[in-house]
Amino acid sequence: MSTTDAISTAWRGFDVARLRRTMRLGIKSLWMHRLRSLLTVLGIVFGVCSVIAMLAIGEGASYEAQEQIAKLGSQNIILSSVKPSDDQKLSQSGRTSFVIQYGLTYRDLDRLRNTIPGITVIVPNRIIRDYVWNINRRVDCEIVGTVPWYPEMRNHRVATGRFFTLTDTENRASVCVLGAETVPILFPFDNPIGRDVRVGSYYYRVIGVMEPRGKLAQPDTSSGVPKPAAHQIYVPLETAKTRYGEVLIKRRTGSFEAELVQLHEVTVRVADRDRVLAVAEAVKELLERHHKKKDYEIVVPLELLRQAERTKQIFNIVLGSIAAISLLVGGIGIMNIMLATVTERTREIGIRRALGAKRRDILTQFLIESVILSGTGGLLGVLLGVLIPFFVTHFAGMRTVVTFWSPLVAFSISALVGIVFGLYPAQRAAMMDPVEALRHE
Numbered sequence: 391m392s393t394t395d396a397i398s399t400a401w402r403g404f405d406v407a408r409l410r411r412t413m414r415l416g417i418k419s420l421w422m423h424r425l426r427s428l429l430t431v432l433g434i435v436f437g438v439c440s441v442i443a444m445l446a447i448g449e450g451a452s453y454e455a456q457e458q459i460a461k462l463g464s465q466n467i468i469l470s471s472v473k474p475s476d477d478q479k480l481s482q483s484g485r486t487s488f489v490i491q492y493g494l495t496y497r498d499l500d501r502l503r504n505t506i507p508g509i510t511v512i513v514p515n516r517i518i519r520d521y522v523w524n525i526n527r528r529v530d531c532e533i534v535g536t537v538p539w540y541p542e543m544r545n546h547r548v549a550t551g552r553f554f555t556l557t558d559t560e561n562r563a564s565v566c567v568l569g570a571e572t573v574p575i576l577f578p579f580d581n582p583i584g585r586d587v588r589v590g591s592y593y594y595r596v597i598g599v600m601e602p603r604g605k606l607a608q609p610d611t612s613s614g615v616p617k618p619a620a621h622q623i624y625v626p627l628e629t630a631k632t633r634y635g636e637v638l639i640k641r642r643t644g645s646f647e648a649e650l651v652q653l654h655e656v657t658v659r660v661a662d663r664d665r666v667l668a669v670a671e672a673v674k675e676l677l678e679r680h681h682k683k684k685d686y687e688i689v690v691p692l693e694l695l696r697q698a699e700r701t702k703q704i705f706n707i708v709l710g711s712i713a714a715i716s717l718l719v720g721g722i723g724i725m726n727i728m729l730a731t732v733t734e735r736t737r738e739i740g741i742r743r744a745l746g747a748k749r750r751d752i753l754t755q756f757l758i759e760s761v762i763l764s765g766t767g768g769l770l771g772v773l774l775g776v777l778i779p780f781f782v783t784h785f786a787g788m789r790t791v792v793t794f795w796s797p798l799v800a801f802s803i804s805a806l807v808g809i810v811f812g813l814y815p816a817q818r819a820a821m822m823d824p825v826e827a828l829r830h831e
Contacts, residue, residue, distance in 0.1 A: 416759040419731075430727045431767040433720030434804050438771025439778065440716050441800040442792065444709040446779035450789035452702035462691035463545055465663050467670050469494055469656040469677075470687045473649070491650040492685035498677065502658060506672050511659040513543045514627060516652075518634050522623055523588040524576040531572060531621045533589055535630025541600075543657050551583045551598030559626040566594035569622040570602040587623070592633055594625060666692045714803070720767065721807035728760055728815035739822055753820035760812020761805065768804030772797045 420427045462468060471493025499512055516535040521528045538556050541547050554565050566587065573582055582596045600622075637650050660669045670690045677686055732739075739752055776797060779790035 413758055416755050416762060419735075419755075420759055420762060423731075426727060427763060430723050430763055431770070433723040434717070434764050434767025434807065435771040435774065437714075437717035437720040438768050438800045438804050439775040440712075441710065441714065441803070442772065442775025442796050443778040443782075444712065445706060445796045446775075446790040446792045447782060447788065448702070448705045448709045449791040449793060450779070450783075452698065452705060453791050454789050456695060456698045456702075462689075462694075463543065463657075463659070464692045464695060465660050465666060466543065466691055467658040467660065467666065467673060468689040468691070469658065469673070470689070471651055471654050472685050472687050474683055474685055490648065492683070493651040494653040494656050494686055496652055498680065499653070499656065501676055501680065502656075502673065505676065506669060508660050508662060508665050508669050509658055510661045511539065511543060513537055513540055513657040513659075514653045515540075515655040515657070516627060516630050516634075517654040518630065520589050522572070522576065522621075524585070527576050527578075529572055529575045529621050531569075531589075531623050533630065533634075534622055534624045535627040535634075536624055537627055540624065543659060546603065547601050548598045549601045551596070553598055553624070554626050559628050562629045562632050563626060564592065564594050564629065565597045565626070567598040567600060567624040568596055569600050569624075572621040572623060573599055575621070589623075594623070600624070663692070666690065717803055717807055720804075721764075721811040724760055724763055724808060725811040725815060727763075728756060728812055729818070731759070732756065732815050732819045735819075736822065739819055743822070749820040752822075753816045756816035756819050757809070757812055760816065761808040764804050764808025764812075768801040771804065772801050775800065 473490065474492050494514075496514075499514060502509060503512060513536065518533040518535070520531065520533055522531040522533075538554055538559060541553055548567065549570060551567070553567055554563065557563075558565055568576070568582055568587075576582065576587060577585065582599060585596050586593045587596060588594075636652050637648055658669075658673065660666045667690065670688060670693075674688055677688075742752065776792055779792055782788055783790050
């Protein structure tokens with residue numbers, strides 16, 4: 391008898407009263423062997439639990455990565471200056487000195503604006519690393535000279551106060567906006583708005599505080615570019631140009647480093663999202679034509695976002711496959727226990743057949759027992775699988791995301807496991823010869 395025929399035979403002409411009686415017999419049989427049933431259920435519980443928990447952890451990690459990338463702007467192209475490693479010269483006095491000119495320039499901005507169609511907004515940034523003081527409190531910061539439309543372009547809004555305006559930029563005003571991470575160090579007890587901070591010998595009036603940026607990615611420093619500080623303050627670009635110039639000098643014993651960098655970072659906004667990759671390729675070709683050395687990097691957040699989505703799919707498949715193996719092991723455990731149960735209850739099967747029970751009654755009873763085991767394990771596994779991500783988030787600080795479909799899929803698989811792995815033992819019990827079953831000791 392085939393599997394399809396067995397199932398159809400079990401349900402053909404089956405009334406509700408008989409089904410209830412069969413279910414009571416199945417539950418009574420499982421209850422008589424509580425410990426064995428519990429151990430069998432645990433295999434399904436941990437299988438379903440691992441499916442939901444692993445998918446939730448993977449989904450949370452992927453969500454965080456995509457969220458950070460999305461903050462850079464899906465229509466943006468980010469260009470960064472990169473310090474070359476071989477621009478070394480000797481001074482006339484014989485002492486070692488470094489006079490390095492590299493990176494993005496204002497001429498690059500003009501070329502981008504005038505030669506590549508589709509570019510709507512450009513945000514140039516100049517970055518200086520220095521200490522920022524508030525009386526006797528100090529913090530190592532990036533002083534970012536930028537333009538008034540920086541918050542909208544980089545999806546980094548002002549939490550309190552305001553950002554500087556075009557008038558502040560034109561007047562080279564001594565104003566600044568603090569990063570959210572900087573405020574607790576410089577102003578642990580006071581409201582920073584309206585207060586002054588000092589950078590070197592210059593004072594800036596605080597006019598705003600940015601929103602928190604979350605976890606910051608640390609770039610590779612193998613190229614010689616210093617890691618960005620975790621703390622930032624923002625000043626008008628024209629103010630930064632006037633006060634710090636374009637040459638940054640670092641003096642050491644018997645030597646000095648002089649870096650001539652006009653712009654450290656440029657963010658380009660493309661009008662049409664579908665043309666972002668094409669514009670990025672055009673930008674790359676333009677910079678290659680006018681830069682003798684690769685002293686820049688191009689980051690396309692849209693491309694990174696698509697890569698993150700592909701990585702997420704692969705990650706979910708891997709995690710789901712690993713968790714599915716545990717469900718398979720649980721299903722094998724169900725089959726093993728049900729086969730042992732059939733052998734133990736051979737005489738009971740013979741007595742039932744002698745008293746008038748049909749093959750479909752025997753088949754249904756053992757199939758119901760198998761489904762009860764897997765279904766109970768599935769429900770407990772779903773409950774535990776939803777709780778574990780909550781504890782992971784609470785105690786480990788990791789973001790987890792339980793999607794609505796993962797418990798549904800996990801429970802459905804557990805029920806299917808019960809049917810598939812319980813069908814063969816049930817069919818074997820139903821096909822027993824009543825006379826041979828009664829002779830069994």
